[in-house]
Amino acid sequence: xxxxxxxxxxxxxxxxxxxxxxxxxxxxxxxxxxxxxxxxxxxxxxxxxxxxxxxxxxxxxxxxxxxxxxxxxxxxxxxxxxxxxxxxxxxxxxxxxxxxxxxxxxxxxxxxxxxxxxxxxxxxxxxxxxxxxxxxxxxxxxxxxxxxxxxxxxxxxxxxxxxxxxxxxxxxxxxxxxxxxxxxxxxxxxxxxxxxxxxxxxxxxxxxxxxxxxxxxxxxxxxx
Amino acid sequence: xxxxxxxxxxxxxxxxxxxxxxxxxxxxxxxxxxxxxxxxxxxxxxxxxxxxxxxxxxxxxxxxxxxxxxxxxxxxxxxxxxxxxxxxxxxxxxxxxxxxxxxxxxxxxxxxxxxxxxxxxxxxxxxxxxxxxxxxxxxxxxxxxxxxxxxxxxxxxxxxxxxxxxxxxxxxxxxxxxxxxxxxxxxxxxxxxxxxxxxxxxxxxxxxxxxxxxxxxxxxxxxxx
Numbered sequence: 166x167x168x169x170x171x172x173x174x175x176x177x178x179x180x181x182x183x184x185x186x187x188x189x190x191x192x193x194x195x196x197x198x199x200x201x202x203x204x205x206x207x208x209x210x211x212x213x214x215x216x217x218x219x220x221x222x223x224x225x226x227x228x229x230x231x232x233x234x235x236x237x238x239x240x241x242x243x244x245x246x247x248x249x250x251x252x253x254x255x256x257x258x259x260x261x262x263x264x265x266x267x268x269x270x271x272x273x274x275x276x277x278x279x280x281x282x283x284x285x286x287x288x289x290x291x292x293x294x295x296x297x298x299x300x301x302x303x304x305x306x307x308x309x310x311x312x313x314x315x316x317x318x319x320x321x322x323x324x325x326x327x328x329x330x331x332x333x334x335x336x337x338x339x340x341x342x343x344x345x346x347x348x349x350x351x352x353x354x355x356x357x358x359x360x361x362x363x364x365x366x367x368x369x370x371x372x373x374x375x376x377x378x379x380x381x382x383x384x385x386x387x388x389x
Numbered sequence: 390x391x392x393x394x395x396x397x398x399x400x401x402x403x404x405x406x407x408x409x410x411x412x413x414x415x416x417x418x419x420x421x422x423x424x425x426x427x428x429x430x431x432x433x434x435x436x437x438x439x440x441x442x443x444x445x446x447x448x449x450x451x452x453x454x455x456x457x458x459x460x461x462x463x464x465x466x467x468x469x470x471x472x473x474x475x476x477x478x479x480x481x482x483x484x485x486x487x488x489x490x491x492x493x494x495x496x497x498x499x500x501x502x503x504x505x506x507x508x509x510x511x512x513x514x515x516x517x518x519x520x521x522x523x524x525x526x527x528x529x530x531x532x533x534x535x536x537x538x539x540x541x542x543x544x545x546x547x548x549x550x551x552x553x554x555x556x557x558x559x560x561x562x563x564x565x566x567x568x569x570x571x572x573x574x575x576x577x578x579x580x581x582x583x584x585x586x587x588x589x590x591x592x593x594x595x596x597x598x599x600x601x602x603x604x605x606x607x608x609x610x611x612x613x614x
Contacts, residue, residue, distance in 0.1 A: 313536070338536065340501070340502070375536075378536060385532060
């Protein structure tokens, strides 16, 4: 079996595991909601201010949520040592990463899409007509967050104080994603919407670079 | 021992000479005046820091490939030395910025990404304290070091992608950039001096890390026997 068919099978397993309990999704969604509501207390969420600060706060909420959501993706495998079984089952360990990246991207994207209308209503931001652009930004941003995050979750799962360590390693690494995604989202949510392709290109570069790094070095992260 | 003393003396002497040259030999800049003289110190530290991180990146790669503990020692050494130089950059920058821009810090892409780079290597050093087993610690930190170093080109590119307040690159910045001919000798001398100083720090810290590792092995042997 090739890497992709392995990854597809494992992705199915990840998605099934999550949708049986929906623990990860529900907690992440509630977390983002809490953060967004708390942010509204830190400044006056009138229309002009929301256009300027809103997208950045939204992405910050996504980043914080991701740093919590990505924790269990390898810890879950440690409980019954299922990671060893996974390693034996696949031809290339990159398939395990691909499946986990796919699942995390999907969960993050779902959270973002559910939170977008809530955010738009609360902060009085209009995104009508900009959905394709926003979808593209959310997808590329989430893919970058998941790729770097899955790699670092594999690292932090093997250390002490792992719950604190993952955000510590992950958040500075994701700073470029935060900058680029916010730039593009601000452009799309402004009164005179523009698509900032420079930011999209930047996100693509980040995603490709980290996917390549993981493809090259991923197998060492899963060594016994 | 004698080699260490010579290297130490040479490094200190060169840095002092570079400091002297930047104050008394280099010509005065037309618009910024004497303020610009911090440039020799600031940029040479930045380059030395990046060189240390680059050597660290190479040793991280070599560790993953060869699994020799000397590469792990060199990796942590370079990260620490790089952090030290980047700290100087982050302090000397605002000292220049306050009179030049009127503010100590601006959240521009280059400054911010240098700050992020610094934070990443602090995280790298922190990660090392949180993994007990030496081989696992070496492998995980080498891999994180590789991911963190990928941030370096993004730091360098950021100035071009989101052009903001930081001065455009003077060296290798394309047409219309470049250093005045009178400033070049001092600048390149400062860069050389800082690199030799960096090399001295790396060799000292490496010897220390090697010793620490040997003590750790002896401790473990004493515990098992």
